[in-house]
Amino acid sequence: MFQCFQPDLYVEGVLDLTLECLQKYEIKSLLLDVDCTLKSYRSQNISPEILSWIERMKNKEIGLCLVSNGSSLRIRVLAEQVQLPFIAPALKPLPFGCCTAIQSMNFDKKSTAMVGDQVFSDLLAGKLAGLFTILVTPMQPEEEPWFARIKRPLERIVLRRKKKEKNSV
Numbered sequence: 001m002f003q004c005f006q007p008d009l010y011v012e013g014v015l016d017l018t019l020e021c022l023q024k025y026e027i028k029s030l031l032l033d034v035d036c037t038l039k040s041y042r043s044q045n046i047s048p049e050i051l052s053w054i055e056r057m058k059n060k061e062i063g064l065c066l067v068s069n070g071s072s073l074r075i076r077v078l079a080e081q082v083q084l085p086f087i088a089p090a091l092k093p094l095p096f097g098c099c100t101a102i103q104s105m106n107f108d109k110k111s112t113a114m115v116g117d118q119v120f121s122d123l124l125a126g127k128l129a130g131l132f133t134i135l136v137t138p139m140q141p142e143e144e145p146w147f148a149r150i151k152r153p154l155e156r157i158v159l160r161r162k163k164k165e166k167n168s169v
């Protein structure tokens with residue numbers, strides 16, 4: 001019944017997205033949500049662990065682009081921190097932000113995944129754009145604003161049977 005809301009891959013966090021894991025699914029580029037995916041909602045900084053994961057991905061020539069619903073002003077600061085291109089505000093669950101990112105980055109749609117923590121935003125945008133979708137557990141969801149938190153119980157219902165894949169870093 002909730003098939004259209006199921007991610008292709010469900011992991012605890014981006015650190016589970018090892019090169020081996022991406023190779024297994026033939027993923028060469030990632031569109032990355034920012035809030036609760038790369039950092040907690042209120043944090044101004046990205047943790048050293050996530051920073052070094054980003055560096056590892058860059059070194060292995062995995063294409064990366066931030067695709068966030070946050071304001072351009074706020075996401076620009078983070079994008080500069082990680083030296084990555086960005087699309088913001090992406091207006092997810094509409095697919096246009098993902099499509100713009102793919103076009104401007106010259107990514108191959110068939111080997112690109114949308115990575116995010118929200119079923120009704122990131123996952124849906126990825127699916128509508130025709131991409132592989134990777135869902136992560138949100139980082140510190142208690143810090144989210146009310147309009148994000150109210151969707152969480154519904155997310156748990158649609159994801160009830162989806163098992164997380166674990167990969168060692």
Ligand SMILES: [Mg+2]
Pocket residue numbers: 033034035036037116117118
């Ligand atoms: Mg998010």
